[in-house]
Amino acid sequence: MSHNSTTNRWWAEVFSVILSMGLATLVQPLCLSFGARLSASPNLAVGLASAQQPQVQNRQSATPGRTRVAEGEYKVLSQAGIGSFNPAVYDFTESWTLWRVEDGTFEVTGTRNYRSPADEPHSDNFEARLSDDLRVVELTEFRRLRWRPEVGPITCSFLPAKVACTANSKDNSQNLSLDVPAQDPAGLMWPISAFSLSGITRSASREPNSVTPIELLTFEETNGPDPVFTTTLGSHLKYLGREKLLLAGREWLADKFELKVATHAPFLLWSSSQGLLLAFAHEEKINMPPDKGMVLISFHEWQKF
Secondary structure, eight states: OOOOTTOOOOOSTHHHHSOOOOOOSOOOOOOEEETTEEESSOOOOOSOOSSOOOOOOOOOSOOTTEEEEEEEEEEEEOSSOBOSSSSOBEEEEEEEEEEEETTSOEEEEEEEEEESSTTOEEEEEEEEEEOTTOOEEEEEEESOOSSOTTEEEEEEEEOSSEEEEEEEESSGGGOEEEEEEOOSSEEEEESOOHHHHHHHHTTSOOSTTOEEEEEEEEEEEOOSSSOEEEEEEEEEEEEEEEEEEEETTEEEEEEEEEEEETTSOOEEEEEOTTSOEEEEEEGGGOOSSOOSEEEEEEEEESSOO
16 A cells, blocks of 8 residues: 555635645555454545445434534535536535533434535435534444445544544454544544534634644545555644624624645634634635535524533
8 A cells, every 4th residue: 555645635615715725745654454354555445436325314302311402404505516526516515413412422314415526426424422512522424435345324523632533344354443543633634524624623822922732533445456545634723813704694702713734825714712613714805794615504502502
């Protein structure tokens, strides 16, 4: 397995806006286990799958021990395809419901809708466990590996010194496990994860112009023999103060951050005081309110959180 340090397959238009970045950065060599067979390949598939797969029912109704507190939807504002591999992803939206659990933590259930290729619709469920201040503890993607469709769903736990991912198959010899070294705070840049992006801001200092080091992970599906390429990006968040935003039919007093990734142009990220992502866009092309990147387009709150 070769570590291709010039991985430059990032999001076309939006990630000229959101993540227009070549990945000539720190690459962590990883070990993936399919049953008893060990490989030096970083073979995890959390990336967007191009093949349709059976859907797992999202837990959208109330269950004992949790209460619905809010729901909303994110949208990538671009007509061009996005994605780190072919085929590209079009018309990406993420609808979600936030639940409070009895112990004070939160759960998220949601669905990502998109087209990939341009004429093929997809709808993938996801779930997340969050801490009481909305840091991501665990993410589950209800889709199959592009090159190993018998494997999935995939669950990643965000631990103090690593991100640990697992996925099972009917054939136990194909079960997947992966430990990615990563220091807290860590988050996902690809696949798209609004709650992971907002989660990294919870550890960031709010002192004017203060800088907080973070680590960002990308998971890219590549090919059959080497199905996933994993990259760790050294980054930091700089606090820029507060700014008023008019989004999703209401005014927010948002915490504003500059996100810098080594060798790349900076991005801007806004989060609410509760820790909810409001917008994420390329710094050079931003208007107010944001008209590019990923934006919260609808929001309804039943309880304060």
